[in-house]
């Protein structure tokens with residue numbers, strides 16, 4: 405994930421809002437005040453994992469933690485992050501540096517192609533999102549940056565245009581083979597609702613989510629650039645090519661149905677079978693989960709979360725033992741359900757628990773985790789929050 409560094413400052417531990425932090429960081433780093441600021445949320449994906457790049461549905465929720473960007477037009481490009489001490493002066497056309505600054509460079513390049521980038525800018529960023537925790541700190545960064553820099557260039561891009569700039573920055577410039585889920589929720593989220601997003605049709609439908617979700621961080625950080633996510637995506641593309649031999653015209657894996665699974669098991673090379681099975685079953689689960697949430701049926705929703713986790717563990721092989729333990733413990737202590745959220749190979753578990761017992765359940769999870777790993781996991785809760793917004797520059 406972006407912005408990991410060995411010299412982390414406790415910027416994201418304060419109670420100040422990210423917008424205030426980004427502004428004060430800007431002022432102390434560039435000796436002048438920013439002229440625009442914007443922020444975007446991280447997300448927790450309730451269900452619909454690894455379906456977005458297979459034409460399936462997803463059901464993410466924007467969290468209350470955000471990344472903020474403050475900026476001012478300048479003769480050069482210079483960036484600073486609240487997790488570092490150093491101002492990076494950047495040549496936008498130079499090769500990528502395999503650092504968090506690449507995400508901003510990617511956004512600038514994509515905005516340029518829309519004539520929506522300023523000629524240069526100084527920019528600061530601050531976040532209270534945990535990094536590398538599967539909560540989409542990269543999309544929060546790219547969407548907030550796209551908003552701030554386009555405003556600086558005098559353009560008002562639609563939410564859909566911000567999604568496209570942020571997606572292209574990550575996919576084409578940074579070369580993480582992500583889908584569009586994270587950018588879409590960061591740009592379109594409405595407070596109090598999860599967002600059902602059908603990636604094949606582009607249909608967006610808010611689904612009310614009145615309560616709180618709990619996040620239990622495994623403390624195992626993932627790095628997506630060039631890693632396991634790209635490998636899984638290659639496997640899915642290979643599987644699609646095989647499936648097209650008996651289903652010419654198949655658009656994507658999520659178009660296959662549960663009834664096709666026996667045929668898939670017969671025809672595909674064995675290592676690809678469980679990958680496709682996950683995509684097909686997860687697509688069905690995600691549709692049912694959106695219906696269950698809309699009907700307020702948290703028992704069914706919870707069961708689907710647990711089945712989704714099991715599918716990630718056994719079929720997609722993207723979970724880690726720490727997450728498996730948290731899910732098992734959550735279920736044992738009375739949660740409706742829980743599952744590893746985000747790409748996987750580290751990250752955080754989302755827990756859906758009855759409001760009157762949630763604090764106790766989370767405490768029990770912590771104690772089970774402590775017994776096994778001799779450390780307490782970081783836990784916090786969130787309500788469904790809002791998407792990208794312009795921030796007024798705090799005084």
Ligand code: GLA
Pocket residue numbers: 452453454455456457540582583584585586633746747748
């Ligand atoms: C990452 C990607 C998303 C999605 C998830 C897995 O977060 O950025 O597009 O593919 O993994 O569901």
